[in-house]
Amino acid sequence: MNLFGKKSYFSLENGEKERTKRSDKKRQKAEPSIPDGMWIKCNTCKAIIYKKEVTEFKLCPNCDAHFRMSPSERIAITCDEGTWEELDAGMRTKNPMDYPDYDKVIEKAQKKAGILEGVVTGRCKICGQDTVLALMDSHFMMGSMGSVVGEKVTRAVEYATKNRLPIIIFTTSGGARMQEGIISLMQMAKVAEALGRHDEAGLLYITVLTDPTTGGVTASFAMLGDIILSEPKALIGFAGQRVIQGTIHQKLPEGFQRAEFQLEHGFVDRIVHREKLRGELGKILLLHKEE
Amino acid sequence: MNEAMKSVSIVRKIERPNTRQFIKAIFSDFMEFHGDRLFADDGAVVGGVAFLEKMPVTVIGIQKGHTLEENVECNFGSPNPEGYRKALRLMKQAEKFHRPVVTFINTAGAFCGIGAEERGQGEAIARNLLEMSRLKTPIISIFIGEGGSGGALALAVGDTVWMLEHGMYSVLSPEGFASILWRDSSRVAEAAELMKMTAKDLLENKVIDRMFPEPKEGLENNLDAVAAELKKALLETLSKLMEEEISLLLENRYQRFRKFGEFVES
Numbered sequence: 001m002n003l004f005g006k007k008s009y010f011s012l013e014n015g016e017k018e019r020t021k022r023s024d025k026k027r028q029k030a031e032p033s034i035p036d037g038m039w040i041k042c043n044t045c046k047a048i049i050y051k052k053e054v055t056e057f058k059l060c061p062n063c064d065a066h067f068r069m070s071p072s073e074r075i076a077i078t079c080d081e082g083t084w085e086e087l088d089a090g091m092r093t094k095n096p097m098d099y100p101d102y103d104k105v106i107e108k109a110q111k112k113a114g115i116l117e118g119v120v121t122g123r124c125k126i127c128g129q130d131t132v133l134a135l136m137d138s139h140f141m142m143g144s145m146g147s148v149v150g151e152k153v154t155r156a157v158e159y160a161t162k163n164r165l166p167i168i169i170f171t172t173s174g175g176a177r178m179q180e181g182i183i184s185l186m187q188m189a190k191v192a193e194a195l196g197r198h199d200e201a202g203l204l205y206i207t208v209l210t211d212p213t214t215g216g217v218t219a220s221f222a223m224l225g226d227i228i229l230s231e232p233k234a235l236i237g238f239a240g241q242r243v244i245q246g247t248i249h250q251k252l253p254e255g256f257q258r259a260e261f262q263l264e265h266g267f268v269d270r271i272v273h274r275e276k277l278r279g280e281l282g283k284i285l286l287l288h289k290e291e
Numbered sequence: 292m293n294e295a296m297k298s299v300s301i302v303r304k305i306e307r308p309n310t311r312q313f314i315k316a317i318f319s320d321f322m323e324f325h326g327d328r329l330f331a332d333d334g335a336v337v338g339g340v341a342f343l344e345k346m347p348v349t350v351i352g353i354q355k356g357h358t359l360e361e362n363v364e365c366n367f368g369s370p371n372p373e374g375y376r377k378a379l380r381l382m383k384q385a386e387k388f389h390r391p392v393v394t395f396i397n398t399a400g401a402f403c404g405i406g407a408e409e410r411g412q413g414e415a416i417a418r419n420l421l422e423m424s425r426l427k428t429p430i431i432s433i434f435i436g437e438g439g440s441g442g443a444l445a446l447a448v449g450d451t452v453w454m455l456e457h458g459m460y461s462v463l464s465p466e467g468f469a470s471i472l473w474r475d476s477s478r479v480a481e482a483a484e485l486m487k488m489t490a491k492d493l494l495e496n497k498v499i500d501r502m503f504p505e506p507k508e509g510l511e512n513n514l515d516a517v518a519a520e521l522k523k524a525l526l527e528t529l530s531k532l533m534e535e536e537i538s539l540l541l542e543n544r545y546q547r548f549r550k551f552g553e554f555v556e557s
Contacts, residue, residue: 094553096496097487147552154549176440176462178472181486182498185440185462186551189448192417193424193545200425216462218413219401219441224421238413238441239403247403257408267411 042067057274066231066274068211070113071120071135074170078278079124079133086122088155093117093148097181105141105179113140117148118173121156123165127282129289131168132160138172138212145217146177150187153221157194166204166285171222175215188220195224204288206281209236209259209268223267227284229277230259230268295483298457298490299465302397302436306511310337310352310395313435316518317525318343318350326377330410333374334365335402338381340390343525346533349385351378351446352395355436368437369402372415375445379419382426391429391529394446399464401442416445423448424548425541429532431525434458434490434499450532450544452498453524454490455517456505460498461488497550 041048045063054060056077058067075084095102110116118140123132134156136143143149153169160167176184198205207225212235219238222228230236237257245252255261262268272280292300301307314321318341325332338351355368362368378394385392401412423430432449438460447460454460463471465483470476487493490502503520506513532540 088556090557091554092557094555096553097485099485147554151552151554178462178468180553181462182460182488182493183496183551183553185444185460186498186548188417188441189420189424189444189548190551192420193448193548196421196425197545199421216441219416219445220420221417223411223414223417237408238401238416239408244403244405244408248405250405252405256405261409265409265411267414 059274064232066211066233068138068172070139071115071137071170074135075120075124075133077274078281079126080128083125084122085124086120087159088121088152089116091117091148091152093146093180095180096147096183097179099179099181102179109141113137115140117152118143118145118177119149119152121152123159126168126278126285129166129282129285131166131285132156132163134167134169136170136172136217138174141177142174143172143217144174144177144184145187146180146184147187149173149177150184150190153191154187154194157191157198160203161194161198161201164201164203164290166206166288167198168206168208168281169221169225170208170210171213171217172210173213173215173217173222175217185216188216191221192224195221199226204285206284208272208277208281209234209262211235214238214240228267228269229272229280230262230270231274231277232259232271234259236262236268293480293484294491295459295486295489296465296480298459299483301457302459304511305357307355307397307436308510308514309356310354310397310435312514313395313433313518313521314341314350314352316514317522318348321350324381327373327380329376330373331371333371333377335368335370335398336374336377338377343393343522343529346526346529347388347390348529349381349390349392350395351381351392352435353398353443353446355397366402368398369400370398370442371402371404371407372410372412375401375415375419378446379415379422382423382430386426386428389428391431391533392426393525394430394432394449396432396434396438396443396446397436398439398442399437400439401445416441419445420448424544427537427541429529429535429540430544431528431532433521434460439464448544448548450540450547451500451528453501453503453521454493454499455503455510456490457510458490459488460493461486 042060044065047062119136121134205225206227209230213222259271321341323339337354341350354365356362356365430449432447432452434454465479469478469482493499
């Protein structure tokens with residue numbers, strides 16, 4: 001039995017040491033350790049949890065931490081059953097910077113995350129309302145934005161504008177895809193201008209910020225929603241915490257760049273528990289329904 | 292040292308002419324305006340109105356200093372959110388009075404600090420990208436030195452984007468690239484070359500539209516020659532852009548950024 005996805009198991013005696021080592025490495029991640037056994041470990045409260053206790057909402061039954069989700073898991077708890085239709089499913093990146101072995105890096109990421117790129121886009125109904133939906137995936141190269149993420153999100157926005165539909169984007173990203181260099185930076189402008197036209201058309205744009213949303217995604221579409229929702233305790237910011245510490249040489253305050261910090265500073269409309277998210281999205285869509 | 296690394300060291304020289312010097316050399320009667328009307332005045336962003344010959348223009352740029360004292364005043368050319376918001380305020384003002392906007396970019400990047408995060412550095416940059424993409428007046432962006440990531444792009448959503456010969460523009464610094472992707476900060480020169488961050492590379496992949504050669508004796512020793520070239524180009528291009536239908540201008544600006552990305556579909 002592969003209890004924690006490890007090759008060797010720790011005994012109770014050396015367990016504490018193991019745990020400290022792991023928590024150092026994974027301190028910031030609200031993600032359970034490889035969940036393919038019967039047990040998983042919450043990286044927030046460190047509790048060992050019986051897997052069957054974790055529902056489709058992927059919350060820690062002990063501390064309510066919101067674990068990171070894949071787009072397909074999101075779709076299952078967000079869209080009305082049988083209404084999801086994917087757009088641009090087969091798009092793959094090239095290698096604009098001739099980054100060495102980029103194809104291998106991509107292939108590895110595809111195998112790990114089980115999808116072709118860092119975002120899935122489509123249309124669906126939520127509580128009976130039509131909407132376009134884009135879902136990023138932090139399991140694919142930390143949800144970094146390169147050509148494909150930029151193009152798919154832009155097309156989803158353009159599709160929404162053309163069909164007079166709202167768009168909801170679930171963000172999770174480490175920022176721009178460094179391996180695609182300046183071309184990934186250009187994606188920020190590309191998505192922002194498409195959102196500008198969606199806005200001009202008087203259509204609704206909702207962002208749902210999930211853990212973590214940082215860098216070039218924060219500095220483009222994440223912060224441009226008419227309504228910005230966030231999951232509790234999600235890390236949301238522009239600069240990485242190590243970069244800030246390296247610049248100012250000060251200790252960062254408790255809760256810095258978390259959803260609650262962003263709410264306090266006026267950059268998030270509402271923090272919504274995952275179990276209530278679908279209902280809230282449905283209500284917002286209903287409030288903005290075009291006659 | 293490779294060509295890319297040579298440019299990196301040239302643009303980072305403390306004597307490299309800065310935004311205020313370019314404004315003085317190209318425009319007349321520059322009148323500086325301060326503040327974002329929300330929080331503060333950011334010394335890292337300089338902005339105001341001036342004449343380009345007889346044409347009123349709004350000029351905005353990121354300022355670096357030549358001395359420690361000057362650099363403290365302009366935060367070493369790394370704007371805070373209020374700098375980007377001041378820039379946007381002045382761009383909206385230009386739109387109202389239908390003056391063209393000229394931006395000068397020279398920054399290692401947007402400032403990374405606690406206050407910058409508290410005041411929404413990400414939101415400030417994002418807002419500029421969106422609003423510049425639909426600003427109903429011409430915008431020309433000129434890279435005169437470093438172009439560090441989102442903090443540079445936030446002033447560079449232009450109808451046409453120019454760069455001086457040794458200017459650069461990248462998603463992160465070559466130091467950051469080497470240390471993050473290779474965990475080896477000694478490979479900076481290799482990173483600089485791989486990142487295709489020089490004017491020549493950027494011209495090839497259409498991130499910039501035009502490159503201006505720098506004098507052999509160094510830009511700091513003959514700024515007037517380059518300023519004269521820039522002035523001539525600005526006059527020519529702006530008089531054309533000012534005549535264009537706004538809808539066409541905005542469509543062209545949209546397509547200019549819409550085209551970026553390399554992918555296959557199956």
